[in-house]
Amino acid sequence: MIGRTGFTESRRIKLQRAYPMTNRRTFPLLLILFLALAQVSCGRQGPVGAQLANLVDAASNPRVEPIPEDRRVVGQTLYLPAYSAVATADSAEPFPLAITVVIRNTDQSQAIVVSRVAYFNQRGVLVKEHLERPIQLAARATAVFFVKESDTTGGMAASFSIEWASEHAATDPLVESIMVGTASMQGITLRCTAQVLADYRRFKEMQK
Numbered sequence: 001m002i003g004r005t006g007f008t009e010s011r012r013i014k015l016q017r018a019y020p021m022t023n024r025r026t027f028p029l030l031l032i033l034f035l036a037l038a039q040v041s042c043g044r045q046g047p048v049g050a051q052l053a054n055l056v057d058a059a060s061n062p063r064v065e066p067i068p069e070d071r072r073v074v075g076q077t078l079y080l081p082a083y084s085a086v087a088t089a090d091s092a093e094p095f096p097l098a099i100t101v102v103i104r105n106t107d108q109s110q111a112i113v114v115s116r117v118a119y120f121n122q123r124g125v126l127v128k129e130h131l132e133r134p135i136q137l138a139a140r141a142t143a144v145f146f147v148k149e150s151d152t153t154g155g156m157a158a159s160f161s162i163e164w165a166s167e168h169a170a171t172d173p174l175v176e177s178i179m180v181g182t183a184s185m186q187g188i189t190l191r192c193t194a195q196v197l198a199d200y201r202r203f204k205e206m207q208k
Helices: 009-018 027-041 047-055
Strands: 074-083 085-088 093-096 098-104 112-120 126-129 135-137 142-147 157-166 174-183 186-193 195-201
Touching: 074 098, 074 174, 074 186, 093 174, 098 112, 098 157, 112 142, 135 142
Parallel strands: none
Antiparallel strands: 074 157, 074 195, 085 093, 098 142, 098 174, 112 126, 112 135, 112 157, 174 186
């Protein structure tokens, strides 16, 4: 008989055979663990998954006003490659990928302001501005942006344009895109790092 949990008598017997030392007191604990793992494997999002999902949200970082040029000390415009799909097999079958963009403020004491995270497709056309207003990253803080695996607007070879600045001397952030895809018992992972397009340093000694 199958109950509401979907746990069958045959599965209970299999568990008891797999763990012969299990008695009536410990078996309910194993049953609870089994059901919890089954829930995760079926794609149901538990409390931990919900918490992680909330982290992939730039709104969790404080929104601030842009830094005026006369107060800007350092800043960069970055080009970040990304892949929303890769070609596989001789037929060039597209293998879809989810994109996670990670911006890490590597400075140990100074905050930086990220003013733009723009997503472009492979033709160079703007697809989406991921920021409505600039966000502030505290020292050692990180901002995360996400493009769904089902989002094909970027084409195969997409890119991001990222701009940041600070009112104080600060180390350059570490900016990466991580692409992950899983389908048909296969898994693909790619990582790209940002390239500097424009570099602003108010003082010459900071360019060393």
